[in-house]
Amino acid sequence: MVRLINDNNIDFIGNTAYAIMHIQEFFTHIVEHNNKNLTPCIYAMWHKNQFLVYGIEDKAHLSIQISNSMDGEIIARVVEKMGFKTVRGSAGKKGAVSSTMQMISLLEQGESVAIMLDGPRGPLHKVKSGAIKLAQKTGAPIVTAHWYSPQKTFISLPSWDKMKTPIFDCNILNVYGDPIYVNKNATDEEIEQIKDKIKNQLFDLEAKAPELYKEAVKNKLWDKQKAKK
Numbered sequence: 001m002v003r004l005i006n007d008n009n010i011d012f013i014g015n016t017a018y019a020i021m022h023i024q025e026f027f028t029h030i031v032e033h034n035n036k037n038l039t040p041c042i043y044a045m046w047h048k049n050q051f052l053v054y055g056i057e058d059k060a061h062l063s064i065q066i067s068n069s070m071d072g073e074i075i076a077r078v079v080e081k082m083g084f085k086t087v088r089g090s091a092g093k094k095g096a097v098s099s100t101m102q103m104i105s106l107l108e109q110g111e112s113v114a115i116m117l118d119g120p121r122g123p124l125h126k127v128k129s130g131a132i133k134l135a136q137k138t139g140a141p142i143v144t145a146h147w148y149s150p151q152k153t154f155i156s157l158p159s160w161d162k163m164k165t166p167i168f169d170c171n172i173l174n175v176y177g178d179p180i181y182v183n184k185n186a187t188d189e190e191i192e193q194i195k196d197k198i199k200n201q202l203f204d205l206e207a208k209a210p211e212l213y214k215e216a217v218k219n220k221l222w223d224k225q226k227a228k229k
Contacts, residue, residue: 010070014077021078027169030055030147031221033212035176038141040107044131044198045145047119048161052147055174056114059083063106063113065099065130067120087113100133107138117198124161127195132182136191141179144201148173148209171222173213177201 032055039061045052056062063085066072076086087106089099103113115131118124135142148154153170156162166172180201182194216222 010073014074017074018078018081021082024166024168025054025082028054028166028172029170029222029225030172030174031216031225032056032174033176033216034178035174036143036179038112038143038179040110040112040138040140041143041179042107042131042134042140043112043114043145044117044142045114046125046161046202047116047122048156048159048163049145049147050114050116050119050163051165052145052172052174053079053084053114054082055147055172058112060085061111063087063103063111065089065103065113065115069120072120100130103134104137107134107140112140117202118161122160125199127198129191129195131198132191132194135180135182136184136186139181139184141181142198143179144177144198144205146175146202146205146209148175148206148213150210150213173209173216175205175209175212177205 030052035056037058039058043053043056043062053062053064060083064079065087066076066079068088072088076088080086087099087102089096106113113134115134117127117131131142134140147164149166149170149172151170153168154164154166154172156164178201180194180197183190186194
């Protein structure tokens, strides 16, 4: 069976994907709620919400963990052109140890990283151990993140995780949780409790997002943002 993405067409697909996303940049308007801009930190989100990193202002000091798959190669090429840095590898896969060591080094240097907690292929909404291990090793806090928009131009793609993305003009709210720290001597039981805390915090952000969005509309946050451009 011929793969839709292969060595012969990856450059074309990557360049096309970037061109589409670059055009979309002009129509994507993200404001943030409760991002304390802690440096360094570990931004943690569900795989379906990974595009929310676009709303984080300090792109030059943020590295995103992306799998070593062919699909990941395309995503990596696109996000690097958008100003981010990438770390290749994912939990339990080829390159996992190398990517973990790279992220530890980056955090120790004062850089932040972003991790998709249930990526790259699920199970959906299962918090894996990657972000917790990084927090445990470096002392950097885990900052959960969710994005939301009620607009019809904020759509779900037909992927396993129903990945969210804007299409055409779209106002989006990025919502962040309070920092979660992990003791370097945390027991296995405590780590499981932290996984539950992360999961519950993300579901809580999702539940609160609609009201926070209405408040942002009332305060005309997108109008103010657009006026600055």
